[in-house]
Amino acid sequence: MLVLLQLYSANASRAKKVQTDFIHVDCRNVSRPPPTRFLVQPLGKAACGESKFPLDARSLMHIAYLSIGKGQYITKRTQFNFAAISHVERRSTTMQAVYHMVTSEDAEDMRRRVCYNGQTSALHTTGRLHVHSLLAAPADALEMHQKLSSLASGNGRFYLWKNVLHLLLPKWIPRVLFLDADLFFLSDPALLWQHFDHFSPGQHIGMSVEESKSRHDVYSKGGISFNSGVLLLDLDGLRHSELYSRLLTRHSDPTSEKLGWTADQSLFSDMSKNASGGKSLFCEQLASTPLLDRSPLASKVIDAKLSSHSVADTLPCGWNLQTSTNGIALMHAASQFRALHHCDAPCHVIHGNEFESKKFLWTLIDRHYDRSTCRTLLEQYRCHVDPFRKVAPAARMHGFLARQCCK
Numbered sequence: 001m002l003v004l005l006q007l008y009s010a011n012a013s014r015a016k017k018v019q020t021d022f023i024h025v026d027c028r029n030v031s032r033p034p035p036t037r038f039l040v041q042p043l044g045k046a047a048c049g050e051s052k053f054p055l056d057a058r059s060l061m062h063i064a065y066l067s068i069g070k071g072q073y074i075t076k077r078t079q080f081n082f083a084a085i086s087h088v089e090r091r092s093t094t095m096q097a098v099y100h101m102v103t104s105e106d107a108e109d110m111r112r113r114v115c116y117n118g119q120t121s122a123l124h125t126t127g128r129l130h131v132h133s134l135l136a137a138p139a140d141a142l143e144m145h146q147k148l149s150s151l152a153s154g155n156g157r158f159y160l161w162k163n164v165l166h167l168l169l170p171k172w173i174p175r176v177l178f179l180d181a182d183l184f185f186l187s188d189p190a191l192l193w194q195h196f197d198h199f200s201p202g203q204h205i206g207m208s209v210e211e212s213k214s215r216h217d218v219y220s221k222g223g224i225s226f227n228s229g230v231l232l233l234d235l236d237g238l239r240h241s242e243l244y245s246r247l248l249t250r251h252s253d254p255t256s257e258k259l260g261w262t263a264d265q266s267l268f269s270d271m272s273k274n275a276s277g278g279k280s281l282f283c284e285q286l287a288s289t290p291l292l293d294r295s296p297l298a299s300k301v302i303d304a305k306l307s308s309h310s311v312a313d314t315l316p317c318g319w320n321l322q323t324s325t326n327g328i329a330l331m332h333a334a335s336q337f338r339a340l341h342h343c344d345a346p347c348h349v350i351h352g353n354e355f356e357s358k359k360f361l362w363t364l365i366d367r368h369y370d371r372s373t374c375r376t377l378l379e380q381y382r383c384h385v386d387p388f389r390k391v392a393p394a395a396r397m398h399g400f401l402a403r404q405c406c407k
Contacts, residue, residue, distance in 0.1 A: 025379045025382060025383065027382075027383035027384075030379050030380055030383040030384070031380060032380060032384045033360075033363060033377060033380040033381055033384060033385065034363065034380075035363075036359075036362045036363045036366050048111055048112070048114070048115030048121065048124060048125070057098070057172050057173065057174075058172075058174050060095075060096055060097065060098045061092070061095050061096065061097045061098070061177065061189065061190060061193045062097070062098050062100060062173050062174075062175060062176045062177065063085075063088060063097050063098070063099050063100065063176070063177045063178075063179060063189070064099075064100040064101075064102060064165065064169070064176045064177070064178045064179070065081040065084065065085070065099070065100070065101055065102070065178075065179060065181060066081075066102050066103075066158065066159070066161060066162070066178075067081050067101055067102065067103045067104075067105075067110065068102070068103065068104040068134070068158040068161070069104065069158070070104075074103070074104065074105060077181070078103075078110075078113055080181035080182070080362070081101065081181050082114075082117050082119070082120050083181070083362065083365055083366060084179065084181040084182075084183065084365065085099050085119070085120060085123070085129070086119045086120075087184070087185065087365045088179070088185060088189055089119065089123070090368065091185040091187070091188060091189060092188060092189050092190060093188050093190075094188055094190045095188075095189075095190035095193065096128070097128070097189065098127075098128050098129070098130070099120075099123060099128060099129045099130070100129075100130050100131075100132060100169065100173070100176065101114070101129065101130070101131045101132065102132050102134065102161060102165075102168065102169075103131060103132070103133055103134065104133075104134050104135070104158075105133065105135075106133055106135055107131045107132070107133035107135070107136065110131045110133065111124070111131050114129060114131065132168065132169060132170075134161070134168075137168055138167060138168065140167050141164050141167035141168040144164050144167060144248055144252060145160055145161060145164050147252035147253075147254075148160045148163065148164075148248075148251070148252045148259070148263070148267065149263075150254060151251075151252070151254075151256060151257070151258050151259045151263070152258075152259045152260065152261075152263035153258075153259075153260050153261050153263070154261050155261065156259060156260055156261045156262060156263030156264070156266075157263065159228075159262065159263055159264040159265075160259075160263050160264055160267065162178055162228055162231060162264045163248070163264055163267050163268070164248070165178065165233055165235065166233065166235045166238035166239050166244075167239075169235060171239070173235055174234075174235055174236045175196055175232070175233065175234050175235055175236070176233050176235055177189070177192065177193060177230075177231070177232055177233075178228075178230075178231040178232075178233060179229070179230060179231075180229040180230075180351065180353070182229070182351065182352035182353065182357075182358050182361050182362070183229065183230065183349055183350070183351055183352070183361075184349065184350040184352070184361050184364050184365055185348070185349055186347055186348055186349070186350070186405060187346075187348040187349070191348070192230070192232075192319055192348070192349070195232060195283070195315060195319075196232060196234065198283060199234060199283050200283070202237075202241075202243075202280050202281070203234075203237075203280065203281060203282065203283045204233070204234035204237035204238045204241060204244065204281055205231070205232065205233060205234070205238075205268070205281050205282050205283065206231070206232035206282070206283040206315055207226050207227060207228050207230060207231050207232065207268070207282075207315060207320070208226070208227055208230060208315040208316075208317060208319060208320035209224060209225060209226065209227065209317070210225040210226055210227040210265065210269075210322075211227065211317070211322040211324070212322070212324050212325075218269045218270070218272065218273060221273045221274060222272075222273055222274030222279075223269055223270070223271075223272040223273035223274070223276075223279075224269060224272045224282070225265075225269050226265050226268045226269050226272070226282075227265060227320055227322060227351070227353070228264050228265050228268060229320055229322070229351045229353060230315065230319055230320040230349060230351065232283070232315075241281070243277070243278060243280070243281060244278070244281055247271050247276060247277075247278045247281075250276070251267055251270060251271065251276075257270060268282075283315070316345035316346075317343040317344075317345050318343060318345035318346045318347050318348045318349070319345075319348050319349050320349055320351050321343060321347055321348075321349060321350050321351060321404070321405070322351045322353050323350065323351060323352050323353060323354055323357035323361075323397050323401070324353045324354040324357070325354060325393030325394060325396070325397055343404065347404045347405035350364075350401065350405060354394075356385075356394050357394070357397060359385075360377065360378070360381055360398070363377060364377055374401075374405065374406035375402060375406040375407075378398050378401060378402050378406060381398060382395065382398055
């Protein structure tokens with residue numbers, strides 16, 4: 001009898017835990033999700049001049065976006081970036097931002113896109129939005145990017161511009177916050193900018209840990225699997241860092257390890273390995289490192305890092321709360337999901353780094369935000385969009401966001 005009671009109690013506890021993974025709502029009165037307005041608005045071109053030079057560039061918050069590709073691809077990516085800029089501008093209440101569009105287009109063509117959009121046109125006119133064309137990239141930036149690109153696959157070649165921004169962007173920009181376009185800010189971006197103050201001498205890069213099994217192998221080599229969707233770069237420091245220059249040279253060698261589709265993240269992760277000697281460059285979040293399979297060796301590496309005073313706890317998981325559920329097997333969805341996405345820190349930024357989650361994030365970015373808006377939209381997706389209606393990782397992610405960010 002005692003054994004039966006214990007089994008019943010354990011099963012009830014497990015069932016209760018599984019139930020909390022999902023959003024539970026009566027769908028009979030829930031409308032369908034609204035369309036994402038910026039995706040149906042035309043993106044044209046209008047004439048405009050050069051942007052004004054900011055009067056006090058070194059005291060401003062600099063934010064950069066990547067708009068690279070050809071044809072419809074760059075048009076769509078530019079739409080996402082403009083929507084992201086408008087969203088960040090709405091959320092920035094305590095510090096003025098200057099935005100930087102890094103583009104593969106001719107600078108004048110991108111400026112025409114900028115000036116056709118009301119919000120970005122106003123920013124450009126007042127000197128708060130600047131276009132940087134890769135067609136005019138400095139020779140050293142172009143050479144290093146070409147070498148690294150030979151090791152990358154697909155769009156990974158585009159992302160590698162993140163790793164050489166210190167060579168690409170003009171020297172009047174001392175620090176930059178590089179952001180992916182699929183980020184939703186619940187907090188003022190100025191709070192994220194303040195994390196530069198956490199950097200120790202010699203540290204010039206800040207980011208969070210990757211919350212999937214991607215590049216999980218680096219832990220066994222003393223490294224960290226990074227996610228560069230939210231990236232703090234001390235450009236002045238990197239320009240003068242002999243160590244970072246040596247690491248770029250070493251990892252751009254044709255015989256170096258291939259970098260794959262997420263080449264920028266792979267490069268940063270490889271630099272953090274023990275043999276690379278570049279670990280001191282990074283300020284990384286470690287307190288909630290999500291290791292799905294914590295081997296004794298991996299646990300020992302994490303414990304050693306947590307006890308090290310030389311590594312700053314710069315970006316808590318709440319500043320890059322990733323929605324990707326890649327690598328989660330359906331038969332073990334509940335336990336694997338909780339292991340990967342455990343985060344005790346307050347939710348500041350949601351990162352839609354998976355296709356289905358991007359749709360939700362873009363709809364949310366499109367609107368003036370409050371927590372009830374977030375919750376309502378999550379319920380609409382739960383009721384009407386197939387991947388979220390089922391007992392699947394995508395549905396668990398929406399339940400997680402409802403509890404963690406939209407409560």
